[in-house]
Amino acid sequence: MPKVETFNREFVIQEAVKTFHSKGYNLTSMQDLVDATGLNRSSIYNSFGSKLDLYIECLHKYQKDTKEDIEEIMVKSYSSISTIQRIFCLNMADVLSQNNNDNGCFFNQCTTEMANHEDRIKFFLIENQVSMVQLFEDIVEQGQKNESINKNKNASEYAIYLVTALQGLRISGVLMNDNKQLKSIVETILSVLE
Amino acid sequence: MPKVETFNREFVIQEAVKTFHSKGYNLTSMQDLVDATGLNRSSIYNSFGSKLDLYIECLHKYQKDTKEDIEEIMVKSYSSISTIQRIFCLNMADVLSQNNNDNGCFFNQCTTEMANHEDRIKFFLIENQVSMVQLFEDIVEQGQKNESINKNKNASEYAIYLVTALQGLRISGVLMNDNKQLKSIVETILSVLE
DNA sequence: GTACATTTGAAACGATCATTTCAATTAAAA
DNA sequence: TTTTAATTGAAATGATCGTTTCAAATGTAC
Structure with a gap:
C-alpha cells in the first residue's frame, strides 16, 4: 500500500561519508547533508533518525569499505609481509590522492573530534581498533611461522605497533603530502619486521 | 591615563587551550570561553580579536610549552637515544594522565579538524611539523655520531619516522588507554634505532 | 577631584543550527 | 478508481552561534 x-x-x-x-x-550542517545527498530534510530524519545516527551509520560504512579493501589485499598477496606492505601502500596512496582535500583518516578525525563526547562513538572506535589489531596480529603470526617476519617481538606487540604507525602515517600525510617522504616512512616502519 | x-x-x-x-x-562556543576564562565576552574580543585569533594564539602557546618540555629533556639527558626515549615516555604519560578526558594531541585534533579549512592554521601546522622533524633530525644525527643510533637509515629518514610514530602514539592512546600496551608500542618504535 | 582612555557588563544583532510540523504528493494495494 | 500509508517539500520551531553595540564602571595621570 505505501x-x-x-x-x-x-x-x-x-555522499554523507564524503561530507562528514x-x-x-x-562543521557539517543538516543543509550540507541535504545538498550532498539530494534528499529532503524530512526524508533524512525519516530514514536515518538524527544527524548523529546518520554519522554512526557512516562510520560503519567506512569500516566495511576499509575491511573489504584489506581482505582484497590479503587474497591477492603471496606473503604476510607483502600483505602488510600493501596495506600501508594503500593507505599512503589514499592520503596522497586526497590532494589536500580532506583530513586524514575518517577514524582519526572521529577519534579527536568525538571519542570523548559520545559514548556510542567511543565504543565503536575502541571495537574497531581492537579488530584492526586482531587482524594485524593474525597476519604477523602467519608471517612469523613462515619466517618472513622476525620473532624479536610477539605478534600481538607488532600488531599494536603497526596499527599505531598506520594511524600516524595518516595524520602525517595530511601535512606532509609528499610521495617520497611517505614512502620512506613506510619503509622505516616495516623495517622492524625484517 | 587609561x-x-x-x-x-x-x-x-x-584556560582557553584546555577548553579548545x-x-x-x-564545539567550543564563545560562552564556553567566557566561562573558562572568567573574562567578559567583550574583553575577549577586545584583547584577542576573534575566536579564531584566540585559537591560533592557543596553538602558539601549546607549541611553546611542548618545545620547552623537550628542551628540558634534552638538557637533562646524557645520550641522544635516551632523549628520544624520554620524549616518547613524556608523551605516553601525557596521554595516560588525560584519563579519557581529552582528545589526544592538540595538534592532531587541530590537523583533522582545521588543516584544510583554514590556511593560516595549515601554514602553522606544516611549519610546526617541519620544526619537529628538524629537532628529531638533530638528535638522531648526534646519536649516529656517538654510535648510540645505527646508520641503517639517515637522520632525516629516522626523524620523519619518529614524528609520525609519535603522532600515531597520541592517537592510539586515546582509544588504548593502557600503560603496558603503550609502553610496548614505544619500545617497538624505538627498536628501529638500536 | 577632574579629565580621559580603556575595560566591562548586558543586551541585542542577524545568521544558522538540528529538529519538528503538517499539508500536499505519491504510488502500491484494494 | 478508490483507498491508504509513506514520502516529500516548505515553513516554522526554539536554541544557540559568533560578533557588535553602547552606556556604565574603572583606574591612571594631571
Whole structure:
C-alpha cells in the first residue's frame, strides 16, 4: 500500500561519508547533508533518525569499505609481509590522492573530534581498533611461522605497533603530502619486521 | 591615563587551550570561553580579536610549552637515544594522565579538524611539523655520531619516522588507554634505532 | 577631584543550527 | 478508481552561534 523509498540508500550514505569526512561532524550542517545527498530534510530524519545516527551509520560504512579493501589485499598477496606492505601502500596512496582535500583518516578525525563526547562513538572506535589489531596480529603470526617476519617481538606487540604507525602515517600525510617522504616512512616502519 | 588590562593573559590563554583541546574548535562556543576564562565576552574580543585569533594564539602557546618540555629533556639527558626515549615516555604519560578526558594531541585534533579549512592554521601546522622533524633530525644525527643510533637509515629518514610514530602514539592512546600496551608500542618504535 | 582612555557588563544583532510540523504528493494495494 | 500509508517539500520551531553595540564602571595621570 505505501509509497516506497525511492532513493538509493548506498549512494546517500556514500555522499554523507564524503561530507562528514571532509568537514567533520560539527562543521557539517543538516543543509550540507541535504545538498550532498539530494534528499529532503524530512526524508533524512525519516530514514536515518538524527544527524548523529546518520554519522554512526557512516562510520560503519567506512569500516566495511576499509575491511573489504584489506581482505582484497590479503587474497591477492603471496606473503604476510607483502600483505602488510600493501596495506600501508594503500593507505599512503589514499592520503596522497586526497590532494589536500580532506583530513586524514575518517577514524582519526572521529577519534579527536568525538571519542570523548559520545559514548556510542567511543565504543565503536575502541571495537574497531581492537579488530584492526586482531587482524594485524593474525597476519604477523602467519608471517612469523613462515619466517618472513622476525620473532624479536610477539605478534600481538607488532600488531599494536603497526596499527599505531598506520594511524600516524595518516595524520602525517595530511601535512606532509609528499610521495617520497611517505614512502620512506613506510619503509622505516616495516623495517622492524625484517 | 587609561584603565589597564587587569586579567592575567597567561592564565586566560592556558584556560582557553584546555577548553579548545577538550572540545575542539567547532564545539567550543564563545560562552564556553567566557566561562573558562572568567573574562567578559567583550574583553575577549577586545584583547584577542576573534575566536579564531584566540585559537591560533592557543596553538602558539601549546607549541611553546611542548618545545620547552623537550628542551628540558634534552638538557637533562646524557645520550641522544635516551632523549628520544624520554620524549616518547613524556608523551605516553601525557596521554595516560588525560584519563579519557581529552582528545589526544592538540595538534592532531587541530590537523583533522582545521588543516584544510583554514590556511593560516595549515601554514602553522606544516611549519610546526617541519620544526619537529628538524629537532628529531638533530638528535638522531648526534646519536649516529656517538654510535648510540645505527646508520641503517639517515637522520632525516629516522626523524620523519619518529614524528609520525609519535603522532600515531597520541592517537592510539586515546582509544588504548593502557600503560603496558603503550609502553610496548614505544619500545617497538624505538627498536628501529638500536 | 577632574579629565580621559580603556575595560566591562548586558543586551541585542542577524545568521544558522538540528529538529519538528503538517499539508500536499505519491504510488502500491484494494 | 478508490483507498491508504509513506514520502516529500516548505515553513516554522526554539536554541544557540559568533560578533557588535553602547552606556556604565574603572583606574591612571594631571
